[in-house]
Amino acid sequence: MRLEKLGIYNFRNLQHVDMRELCSFNFIHGINGSGKTSILEAIHTLALTRSFRSRKMDTVISYEKEDLTVRGELRTRFRPHNTIIGVRRPRKGAVLVKVDGDKLSTAGQLAGVLPVQVINPASFELLEGGPGVRRQYLDWGVFHVKHSGFFEYWPRYRKALQQRNSLLRRGNIDASLLAPWDRELEAMGALIHDARGKHFALLAAAFESIYSRVLASVAASGVDAPPLTMSMTAGWKDGEQSLGDSLSVNLAGDIRAGFTRSGPHRADIEFRVGKLAAGDVLSRGQIKTLVCALKLAQSRVLLDQGISTVFLVDDLAAELDERRCKAVFKELVELDVQVFASSVRRSDLNDDWCMSRALKRFHVEHGVVSEC
Known part of the structure; x- marks a missing residue:
């Protein structure tokens, strides 16, 4: 194109x-x-x-x-x-x-x-900004993948989330009022998490390859890239409990907070060097190089699918x-x-x-x- x-x-x-x-x-x-x-x-x-x-x-x-x-x-x-x-x-x-x-x-x-992908000074918030910036980055790729269903799932999830949060802000409410929205959140949330997970696996592999090549190109002695890892968090304790269970267990806390604290809308991508957050270890130049590699990796994944x-x-x-x-x-x-x-x-x-x-x-x- x-x-x-x-x-x-x-x-x-x-x-x-x-x-x-x-x-x-x-x-x-x-x-x-x-x-x-x-x-x-x-x-x-x-x-x-x-x-x-x-x-x-x-x-x-x-x-x-x-x-x-x-x-x-x-x-x-x-x-x-x-x-x-x-x-x-x-x-x-x-x-x-x-x-x-x-x-x-x-x-x-x-x-x-x-x-379109943008690389500008604001792009470097991808590592140092809040989780919302990284979700937006991940979802950009998921959205463009053919047959991911994300374009259908996300609006339904967002509507259910808005309705549930509106009820939570009322304070002490009957759990039965939340039940239909909890079911919709669990169903759509699982589909969103699955679509994100499939894309993230491809993205992580592409990033590792590109980041290593870029870093090797700029290293004076051709040293290996630092042992950097990236992982995706679901937005709830995935693996320990379902999203539905998480919504149920955390209901009292959600009522006190006035919003839903579990779900794909709380997902994130974490970058670490060893056990430390990458943003606390890498230099400014390395951070900016990392972000460029992330942008390039998105395009690599989409290009492999003909986009x-x-x-x-x-x-x-x-x-x-x-x-x-x-x-x-x-x-x-x-x-x-x-x-x-x-x-x-x-x-x-x-x-x-x-x-x-x-x-x-x-x-x-x-x-x-x-x-x-």
């Missing part, structure tokens, strides 16, 4: 951008505030109808404009013609999404058409030294994914990192984009 054309209109300081004949690697340069990151942000909006920088999309719309539009043309391996996606976000009213001219009834129907992703890499040179950047790009070449990468200086993104893959460079100045 390749994004071949990109049109951006009224997106921050990008009034009218037309990018054509996009390549495997697309490097975008410009000083801070020029609009280079906004191009990556626009691609993310094309894929998911939302920005990776701001939750309030009205702040993304250009000053004194009523809406923004992003349009893209995708070439896919299994379709005889390109897929055309259009996303329009007005200041007021609902988002409008079209695929090949057909209006989608919900923005959620767009999910999966253009899978290609697009990478949006924002100013990696500001986060990693040249050796680590080169190692990350080597893996991107190996994955054969499409990459859009930004940097302040042209020299921050080396032609050699693309290993003879098709490359195009763009310069951004005051919201005006030109090839360079």
Whole structure:
């Protein structure tokens, strides 16, 4: 899958951008505030109808404009013609999404058409942030796996969780009122945990391989990667009791807390070096390398199932030294994914990192984009 054309209109300081004949690697340069990151942000909006920088999309719309539009043309391996996606976000009213001219009834129907992964400064919260960040990372991969059922299971689980929590906040209630929601939580929770577990097993294997290669590439003496392990926790004492039993045993505590403390919504991924939390042992450079390897591993797992992703890499040179950047790009070449990468200086993104893959460079100045 390749994004071949990109049109951006009224997106921050990008009034009218037309990018054509996009390549495997697309490097975008410009000083801070020029609009280079906004191009990556626009691609993310094309894929998911939302920005990776701001939750309030009205702040993304250009000053004194009523809406923004992003349009893209995708070439896919299994379709005889390109897929055309259009996303329009007005200041007021609902988002409008079209695929090949057909209006989608919900923005959620767009999910999966253009899978994107972001590597930017916020990505490094994956290790140091809360469990919710890691669940989001894991579920991104589970969601894109064909026939995982996650798209069906999660909304049902979330609805049951909301209903149960609403009852818990009442205080001392009859357990019979909770029973139907407990049954739904147990049924959907087991399916979610199973889908996550299958994906995690593949993810852990891919991560171990990629992380070892990246670390070996940057090590001066080619030393082995540190003995880092990753494991997934269910969100309850899985193996000791079922989710239904956990909900029953912890009911009194849930009533006191006013929310449900057991279930997939409490799952996490743990990273350890020996018995210590990896975040307490690894250097900043190692943490950032680890996170990049995690992102790459997601794409490896999906690629093995015939699903290609697009990478949006924002100013990696500001986060990693040249050796680590080169190692990350080597893996991107190996994955054969499409990459859009930004940097302040042209020299921050080396032609050699693309290993003879098709490359195009763009310069951004005051919201005006030109090839360079």
